[in-house]
Amino acid sequence: MKADILIRGGRVIDPSTGLDTLADVAVHDGLVAAVGRLEDVFAKETIDADGMLVAPGFMDLHCHLREPGSADETIESGTQAAAAGGFTAVCAMPNTTPPVDSPAMVEYITLKARSEANVRVLPIGTITKNRQGLELAELALMAEKGAVAFSDDGSPVADGEMMRRALEYSKIVRRPIIEHCEDLTLTNGGEANEGPVTTWLGLNPIPRASEECMVARNLVLAIRTKGRLHLAHLSTGLSISLFNWAKGYGANISAEVTPHHLALTDELLAGFETYAKVNPPLRGEEDRAAVALAAKNGLVDAIATDHAPWSDEKKKKEFKAASNGISGLETAIAMSWTALVIGLGMEPSDFIARFTTGPARVLGCAPPSLSEGSVADITLIDPKTVRAVEPKDFASWGKNSPAGGMELSGWPRATIIAGRAAMLDGVVRRWRI
Amino acid sequence: MAGLPYDLLSMEDLDRLQIEAVMARAAFYKRKVFAEKARMDVLAGKTVSTLFFEPSTRTRCSFELAAKYLGAEVLNVEISTSSAAKGEGLKDTGLTLQMMGVDLFVIRHDVSGAANLFASYVEPPVINGGDGMHEHPTQALLDLMRMLELMGTVEGKRIAIIGDIAHSRVAKSDCICLGKMGASVVICAPPTLMPENPEVLGAEATYDMDKALDGADVVMMLRLQLERQRAGLFPSVREYHRLYGLTPEKLEKARPGAHVMHPAPMNRGVEISNPAADGSQSQINQQVTCGVAVRMALMDMMIGEGC
Numbered sequence: 165m166k167a168d169i170l171i172r173g174g175r176v177i178d179p180s181t182g183l184d185t186l187a188d189v190a191v192h193d194g195l196v197a198a199v200g201r202l203e204d205v206f207a208k209e210t211i212d213a214d215g216m217l218v219a220p221g222f223m224d225l226h227c228h229l230r231e232p233g234s235a236d237e238t239i240e241s242g243t244q245a246a247a248a249g250g251f252t253a254v255c256a257m258p259n260t261t262p263p264v265d266s267p268a269m270v271e272y273i274t275l276k277a278r279s280e281a282n283v284r285v286l287p288i289g290t291i292t293k294n295r296q297g298l299e300l301a302e303l304a305l306m307a308e309k310g311a312v313a314f315s316d317d318g319s320p321v322a323d324g325e326m327m328r329r330a331l332e333y334s335k336i337v338r339r340p341i342i343e344h345c346e347d348l349t350l351t352n353g354g355e356a357n358e359g360p361v362t363t364w365l366g367l368n369p370i371p372r373a374s375e376e377c378m379v380a381r382n383l384v385l386a387i388r389t390k391g392r393l394h395l396a397h398l399s400t401g402l403s404i405s406l407f408n409w410a411k412g413y414g415a416n417i418s419a420e421v422t423p424h425h426l427a428l429t430d431e432l433l434a435g436f437e438t439y440a441k442v443n444p445p446l447r448g449e450e451d452r453a454a455v456a457l458a459a460k461n462g463l464v465d466a467i468a469t470d471h472a473p474w475s476d477e478k479k480k481k482e483f484k485a486a487s488n489g490i491s492g493l494e495t496a497i498a499m500s501w502t503a504l505v506i507g508l509g510m511e512p513s514d515f516i517a518r519f520t521t522g523p524a525r526v527l528g529c530a531p532p533s534l535s536e537g538s539v540a541d542i543t544l545i546d547p548k549t550v551r552a553v554e555p556k557d558f559a560s561w562g563k564n565s566p567a568g569g570m571e572l573s574g575w576p577r578a579t580i581i582a583g584r585a586a587m588l589d590g591v592v593r594r595w596r597i
Numbered sequence: 598m599a600g601l602p603y604d605l606l607s608m609e610d611l612d613r614l615q616i617e618a619v620m621a622r623a624a625f626y627k628r629k630v631f632a633e634k635a636r637m638d639v640l641a642g643k644t645v646s647t648l649f650f651e652p653s654t655r656t657r658c659s660f661e662l663a664a665k666y667l668g669a670e671v672l673n674v675e676i677s678t679s680s681a682a683k684g685e686g687l688k689d690t691g692l693t694l695q696m697m698g699v700d701l702f703v704i705r706h707d708v709s710g711a712a713n714l715f716a717s718y719v720e721p722p723v724i725n726g727g728d729g730m731h732e733h734p735t736q737a738l739l740d741l742m743r744m745l746e747l748m749g750t751v752e753g754k755r756i757a758i759i760g761d762i763a764h765s766r767v768a769k770s771d772c773i774c775l776g777k778m779g780a781s782v783v784i785c786a787p788p789t790l791m792p793e794n795p796e797v798l799g800a801e802a803t804y805d806m807d808k809a810l811d812g813a814d815v816v817m818m819l820r821l822q823l824e825r826q827r828a829g830l831f832p833s834v835r836e837y838h839r840l841y842g843l844t845p846e847k848l849e850k851a852r853p854g855a856h857v858m859h860p861a862p863m864n865r866g867v868e869i870s871n872p873a874a875d876g877s878q879s880q881i882n883q884q885v886t887c888g889v890a891v892r893m894a895l896m897d898m899m900i901g902e903g904c
């Protein structure tokens with residue numbers, strides 16, 4: 165048989181079918197042509213996957229590509245970062261300038277991505293017009309243009325009635341309302357997680373209740389409206405418990421956690437390290453462990469990067485004035501692998517599920533799959549090689565990673581989209597979807 | 598002689614030996630300047646710049662006189678944070694002054710971590726003159742100096758620090774400094790003005806002022822920013838004074854002859870009553886003199902000839 169790419173001898177794991185076996189994967193004409201012990205394949209390109217994991221393409225539910233309106237990242241640079249980081253599809257948050265709050269803006273992102281993106285871009289629209297929390301945006305018309313979800317991420321929907329209406333409306337657009345849960349009256353100008361670190365550094369504290377109170381409110385609204393709610397970046401043990409509690413009421417809910425909340429703690433803020441300043445803030449060890457456990461045992465559906473690139477102009481300044489966010493696309497898989505598979509003994513198939521079937525379930529779309537005839541979106545992971553994080557080598561324009569120098573394993577080795585390599589052995593290949 | 602770190606940004610930067618060396622040098626300068634009326638030239642030809650992003654005439658004067666008594670040139674720069682573009686103001690000002698030949702910076706800023714950030718930008722040594730809610734190491738050293746003058750040692754002494762602990766850089770630096778010197782520190786505040794994890798300060802924590810005062814050798818009162826009331830952290834000045842203000846009656850609960858201190862400026866009638874502030878046990882004026890001596894010692898040890 166003929167193949168564009170032959171992936172030879174890897175451990176093929178496909179959570180969508182439960183497959184976990186040593187096999188070759190042949191890719192041709194953008195589709196998975198065959199999986200198994202393949203002989204007599206005439207391949208244009210062969211990838212030696214001995215010792216590698218071969219998985220369906222990883223999806224990121226939550227990243228900030230910053231376009232339009234920012235000099236900190238573009239759709240082009242952000243999706244190159246995604247390819248470098250092993251992601252075949254990313255959901256782009258709409259808190260841009262102007263925000264993606266209309267069908268025309270959704271279309272703009274789609275068109276821009278078609279000409280400049282290196283991976284699939286799934287646009288998210290805002291919940292409210294101009295992200296102001298005052299009037300609903302045109303959710304159904306944005307959905308028609310391809311918006312996969314709705315979120316005012318970066319700002320919470322403060323008004324309870326507005327949130328209730330959004331959840332009601334989600335039932336006809338059949339897309340999740342993704343909520344950044346934060347009670348700004350409790351955050352009250354806070355800069356970091358309330359605890360020993362804020363006391364020691366003299367930083368304004370953000371109490372954990374700032375997230376948890378809003379998580380509780382939104383879960384109650386989801387229970388009462390039967391709307392479709394997805395909770396972004398849960399970061400405390402109590403938030404996870406509340407989420408689990410609401411499932412008991414049959415709520416139509418899902419949740420994600422980030423690699424940094426499951427792997428890192430606020431101790432990284434020592435010396436006023438603004439690269440570790442993020443919202444929700446890095447928490448203490450107890451919360452980190454709870455978040456990691458929820459990711460491991462599947463209590464939460466997905467791991468999402470919350471990739472938030474910033475130039476040093478916005479980061480290297482007084483802690484109080486520095487922007488929140490971590491450039492995370494290129495460390496997400498390794499940081500999570502190291503914390504969960506190495507640290508907690510998580511099964512590789514469960515790990516892959518958090519980046520494939522999990523996000524697909526959240527979005528209500530067909531899961532990425534390696535079954536024959538599926539679109540050939542594939543992520544290869546090298547589970548062995550230990551390497552230090554080197555932010556200056558990021559494809560992202562944002563070098564703002566607090567993980568610089570950390571020794572991680574589980575690095576992405578190749579990103580294949582529709583049968584073509586967008587990244588191979590760390591080298592991002594320029595191509596158009 | 599124990600050398601000092603390149604910058605003094607936090608009391609964490611100094612170990613006990615270094616603190617003792619600063620105390621010895623400060624005692625020497627206090628005698629020279631205030632008893633013998635001597636003026637020195639150990640910093641002749643050097644320029645010290647005080648850079649105040651948060652106004653404080655008292656602290657600026659103390660640093661300025663300390664530098665002048667040692668023969669240095671002094672350049673005072675006051676910048677209102679509202680006019681300074683965040684971040685860039687700090688960096689540009691620092692680099693400009695550095696290129697003009699400043700040998701030592703003193704920085705005061707209303708944002709925590711600003712002194713650390715500033716020190717990362719400029720070449721010359723930096724003394725933190727107070728940054729946000731983070732630290733105020735020279736205040737801790739002058740407080741210690743006065744305590745040593747009065748008691749000879751703080752080893753095993755009980756020091757009560759009472760007031761707005763949560764927002765106080767003085768309390769933090771005092772706790773670190775006194776802890777290193779073997780004192781037993783108790784911090785006292787209402788729950789709304791107590792930090793979340795007071796144990797990291799190495800002190801016993803209580804909400805009960807009587808408990809804090811019990812057996813105290815030194816009672817350190819902290820200034821209460823009145824805007825905390827508007828932020829909902831306490832109901833009224835009247836109630837705060839009743840619960841946490843130092844009066845002669847309250848002072849009787851401390852060890853007889855206990856010393857009363859305050860980093861100043863005081864809110865009289867709020868955290869401290871007039872009789873307590875002006876009584877025979879008050880050390881508040883003497884603290885000011887120690888401030889000049891301690892700052893002289895630090896400047897000499899950081900950029901003087903012998904350093």
Ligand SMILES: [Zn+2]
Pocket residue numbers: 317318344396397443444
């Ligand atoms: Zn968010």
